[in-house]
Amino acid sequence: MALDIHKASARRTARYSLTPVEITRDIVNSNFYKDPLQLLGEKSFGSPSEVPEDEVGTPMQEFYRGKTVFLTGGTGFMGKTLMEKILRSCPHIKHIYLLVRPKRGKEIQERVEAIFNDRMFWRLRTEVPSYRSKVSAVAGDCSLPGLGLNEADRELLVKSVNVVFHGAATVRFDEHIKMAVKINVCGVQAIIQLAKEMR
Missing domain, CATH: 3.40.50.720 (NAD(P)-binding Rossmann-like Domain)
Incomplete structure (x- = not known):
């Protein structure tokens, strides 16, 4: 899964295609952030917010x-x-x-x-x-x-x-x-x- 996410981000940012060996080297050498929460977007939380009492929800x-x-x-x-x-x-x-x-x-x-x-x-x-x-x-x-x-x-x-x-x-x-x-x-x-x- 980390490899797939890395490939996807590399495709968006790189001008050339990385080989699986280069991707693996990046991951092993810590050139790629490996925290699973970061990979899955779980550290991009929203800001604290108060929901108005009269706001109708789902x-x-x-x-x-x-x-x-x-x-x-x-x-x-x-x-x-x-x-x-x-x-x-x-x-x-x-x-x-x-x-x-x-x-x-x-x-x-x-x-x-x-x-x-x-x-x-x-x-x-x-x-x-x-x-x-x-x-x-x-x-x-x-x-x-x-x-x-x-x-x-x-x-x-x-x-x-x-x-x-x-x-x-x-x-x-x-x-x-x-x-x-x-x-x-x-x-x-x-x-x-x-x-x-x-x-």
């Missing part, structure tokens, strides 16, 4: 206007991707609550900060600098009854959430069957029960 943006989202699995790849896309593409979303499982030696806020330090969020940090105020973590665990939520957090979610994305699961193929059922089956049941209680 049907998807309008659906999320003023909505509060509850997301499980937000520390995994798919959850992070979904969260980044919603925060970047839906400027008038009200809030996102992440269900985060406490881990030994790490508080949930530390885990959330680690999520946002991922390079996946570079573009979001550049284009929507205020995104962080729209995300809060609640402690919980999909393998526990009632998602391991305390009463206050459960009440908060029931009263405020409009949209639920359940992305938490164990993806280990060698997971012990009891744990797999707790997370992948009982966790889904607990999410459905919580969603039924929401307004």
Whole structure:
């Protein structure tokens, strides 16, 4: 892929055609910038911008206007991707609550900060600098009854959430069957029960 991109850029800028050997030599000798984000145009982010409140967006943006989202699995790849896309593409979303499982030696806020330090969020940090105020973590665990939520957090979610994305699961193929059922089956049941209680 890098070779194809290099060939395309070389065709646009060079007066002569480079041979594959010359292109390879350029890449190996660092005469060509090899950062994959640069190659794919991911470092050419837009400037920070405030979208006026009265500006009408796409049907998807309008659906999320003023909505509060509850997301499980937000520390995994798919959850992070979904969260980044919603925060970047839906400027008038009200809030996102992440269900985060406490881990030994790490508080949930530390885990959330680690999520946002991922390079996946570079573009979001550049284009929507205020995104962080729209995300809060609640402690919980999909393998526990009632998602391991305390009463206050459960009440908060029931009263405020409009949209639920359940992305938490164990993806280990060698997971012990009891744990797999707790997370992948009982966790889904607990999410459905919580969603039924929401307004």
